[in-house]
Amino acid sequence: MSKEYKSIEENLDNEINRFVSESKVEYIPVGFNKKLTYSEFLSDKILIISAIRKGIPYSLFHAIQDYTPFSESDWAKLLNISTKSLQRYKMSETHAFKSLQSEKIIAMAEVTKIGLDVFDDLAQFKLWLNTPNFALGNNIPIELLSDSYGKELVVSELIRVQHGIMV
Numbered sequence: 001m002s003k004e005y006k007s008i009e010e011n012l013d014n015e016i017n018r019f020v021s022e023s024k025v026e027y028i029p030v031g032f033n034k035k036l037t038y039s040e041f042l043s044d045k046i047l048i049i050s051a052i053r054k055g056i057p058y059s060l061f062h063a064i065q066d067y068t069p070f071s072e073s074d075w076a077k078l079l080n081i082s083t084k085s086l087q088r089y090k091m092s093e094t095h096a097f098k099s100l101q102s103e104k105i106i107a108m109a110e111v112t113k114i115g116l117d118v119f120d121d122l123a124q125f126k127l128w129l130n131t132p133n134f135a136l137g138n139n140i141p142i143e144l145l146s147d148s149y150g151k152e153l154v155v156s157e158l159i160r161v162q163h164g165i166m167v
Contacts, residue, residue, distance in 0.1 A: 008063075008066050008067050009038060009067070011063050011066070012038040012063045012064065012067055013035065013036070013037050013038050014063075015059055015060045015063040016036055016037070016038050016041045016060070017035055017036050018059070018060075019051065019056075019057060019059075019060050020036060020041075020047070020051075023051075023054050023057070025047065025050040025051055025054050038067075039113070042106075042109060042110055042113055048106055051102065051106070052099055052102045052103045052106060053099060054096070054102075055096030055097055055098065055099065055102050056096065056097045056101075056102040056105050056106070057094075057095070057096045057097075058089050058090060058092065058093075058095045058096070058097075061089075061097060061105055062090070064105055064108070064109045067109070067112060068108055068109065068112040069112065069115075069122055069125055069126035069129060070108065070142075072086060074142065075108075077146065078104055078108060078145060078146060079097070079101045079104055079105070080101075081101070107145075107148070107151055108145065110155075111145065111151060111154060111155060111158075112125070114155055114158050114159070114162075115128070115129070115158055117162065118158050118159075118161055118162045128141065128161075129141045129142040130142055133157065135157050135160070135166075136153055136154070136157055141154045141157070
């Protein structure tokens with residue numbers, strides 16, 4: 001992985017730790033006295049639920065946005081808001097997304113994590129997301145991510161690709 005991407009991951013780790021320690025989430029993982037990594041955060045479903053209920057702050061969203069292959073326009077569609085609203089949220093230091101939007105942000109972070117595990121390259125993953133896929137009914141994977149059923153189809157296909165199972 002590139003040096004720039006390592007920096008993005010470090011920023012994610014820092015934002016996760018800041019969010020968990022400052023936001024007083026309802027659940028703190030066992031052993032939180034050490035630094036929590038982004039991967040550990042994504043694997044702790046109880047912590048994710050607590051974070052979603054609290055609302056993902058824009059600063060954490062911005063770090064996740066840098067990590068994912070999604071453009072600002074993609075994010076606006078995924079979160080069902082305008083790009084103008086996203087830009088307005090960026091100007092607010094205290095904005096936290098609503099629960100439904102927070103859940104979508106975390107879902108896209110999970111998809112990205114799986115996609116990077118499969119392709120080990122953001123550009124390759126982005127290409128896969130934007131290419132019609134026979135196993136997904138010739139749909140473009142990124143277009144399926146707007147709802148939970150589509151997300152599950154995309155994740156399932158990524159896992160099949162990872163294991164070399166071609167449909």
